[in-house]
Amino acid sequence: MLGHGQGERQGRLPQAVSGCKIDLTLSKVVFTLQSMGAKQNVANTVRRHRLLADEMTQQELADLVGVTRQTIHAIEKGRYNPSVGLALSLARVFDVGVEELFQLDEEDDHGKR
Amino acid sequence: MGNAREENRNRPTLATLIGGAVFIVGIGLTAVSWWFLPLVAAAAVVPGLLREFGLLRDQDEFQRQVARRAGYHAYLAGLIVMFAFSTAFRVETQLEAGFGEVVEFVLIVSWFTWFLSWLLSYWGPQRMAQRLLMAFGFVWLLFNILGNLDSLVAMVMQSLLAAPFFLLAWVARRWPRPAGIILILTGLFFANMFDTFERVFSSDPFDNGAPFVLVLFIGPLVASGVALLLVRQEGKIEEQSEAA
Numbered sequence: 001m002l003g004h005g006q007g008e009r010q011g012r013l014p015q016a017v018s019g020c021k022i023d024l025t026l027s028k029v030v031f032t033l034q035s036m037g038a039k040q041n042v043a044n045t046v047r048r049h050r051l052l053a054d055e056m057t058q059q060e061l062a063d064l065v066g067v068t069r070q071t072i073h074a075i076e077k078g079r080y081n082p083s084v085g086l087a088l089s090l091a092r093v094f095d096v097g098v099e100e101l102f103q104l105d106e107e108d109d110h111g112k113r
Numbered sequence: 114m115g116n117a118r119e120e121n122r123n124r125p126t127l128a129t130l131i132g133g134a135v136f137i138v139g140i141g142l143t144a145v146s147w148w149f150l151p152l153v154a155a156a157a158v159v160p161g162l163l164r165e166f167g168l169l170r171d172q173d174e175f176q177r178q179v180a181r182r183a184g185y186h187a188y189l190a191g192l193i194v195m196f197a198f199s200t201a202f203r204v205e206t207q208l209e210a211g212f213g214e215v216v217e218f219v220l221i222v223s224w225f226t227w228f229l230s231w232l233l234s235y236w237g238p239q240r241m242a243q244r245l246l247m248a249f250g251f252v253w254l255l256f257n258i259l260g261n262l263d264s265l266v267a268m269v270m271q272s273l274l275a276a277p278f279f280l281l282a283w284v285a286r287r288w289p290r291p292a293g294i295i296l297i298l299t300g301l302f303f304a305n306m307f308d309t310f311e312r313v314f315s316s317d318p319f320d321n322g323a324p325f326v327l328v329l330f331i332g333p334l335v336a337s338g339v340a341l342l343l344v345r346q347e348g349k350i351e352e353q354s355e356a357a
Contacts, residue, residue: 066173067173067174067175068173068175068176070175070176070235070236071173071174071175071176074175074235074237077237079234079237080175080178082174082175083174086174
């Protein structure tokens with residue numbers, strides 16, 4: 001309940017309100033740390049594997065896995081994370097494990113690992 | 114295996130090409146009769162409906178994701194415009210905007226947002242900005258050539274005004290951030306020159322077609338500029354990727 005005590009007259013919040021504010025601030029900090037502090041990107045080595053495989057072109061790889069060249073281009077640039085099915089197909093083409101092609105790349109808010 | 118073959122395979126799907134062609138022809142035919150408008154609507158929605166019902170399987174997962182993302186952006190843009198007009202009609206009783214104009218504007222905003230978002234997600238900011246500027250340049254050239262068939266000098270002189278668009282397209286590929294700033298400033302310059310914002314927020318917003326200028330001309334310039342400012346080292350990656 002909001003009172004009209006000394007603290008309020010001096011520009012401070014009553015205890016109940018300031019307690020609420022602290023809770024909200026803590027919740028915000030926890031939420032921020034959990035959801036925004038560590039951004040998970042997926043890095044991939046598709047391009048490296050493609051070049052190691054007799055400098056296979058994007059179109060050849062696209063034909064092998066049944067997608068368009070633009071999709072391979074988007075994956076290589078990190079603009080698109082493929083579905084599990086497509087990731088497995090790509091891994092099969094290069095005869096490697098999926099983890100070798102795609103890795104979790106954790107970055108903080110400033111883009112640093 | 115060459116690049117020429119890759120470029121040929123990079124074109125849109127046949128259904129998209131047919132839909133796009135019918136869309137453009139339909140827009141042209143509306144000058145003859147508004148009964149051709151359903152043709153435009155069919156071109157815009159039939160390919161998507163066929164895909165949703167599983168009758169047309171011409172897109173891969175990336176293309177489907179891009180289309181759905183663009184659809185969500187179009188939905189948000191359409192909502193914003195509809196809420197803005199709804200509020201304006203309720204609050205401002207002197208608002209002079211016809212029902213038809215508002216509906217057409219919502220359609221154009223939704224469709225154009227979908228189109229820009231689709232291009233941005235599919236090509237990335239640099240290629241989108243580059244091709245958009247090229248398109249602006251070519252449209253400018255086309256209108257100037259057709260409008261000055263009687264005077265060769267006027268045709269050549271006015272066509273030179275397309276050069277900045279082609280120059281910016283080149284700059285956008287190599288130096289995305291400076292190009293982004295130039296695009297935003299260009300958009301704001303034209304908005305100021307045409308008094309666009311003043312007209313859009315007046316009691317007669319559709320006078321002189323200001324909202325359409327905002328969406329079809331200034332919007333793409335500013336959107337491309339903002340997208341280019343958000344590019345992270347894309348130039349280097351793209352060059353490496355293409356060199357492969």
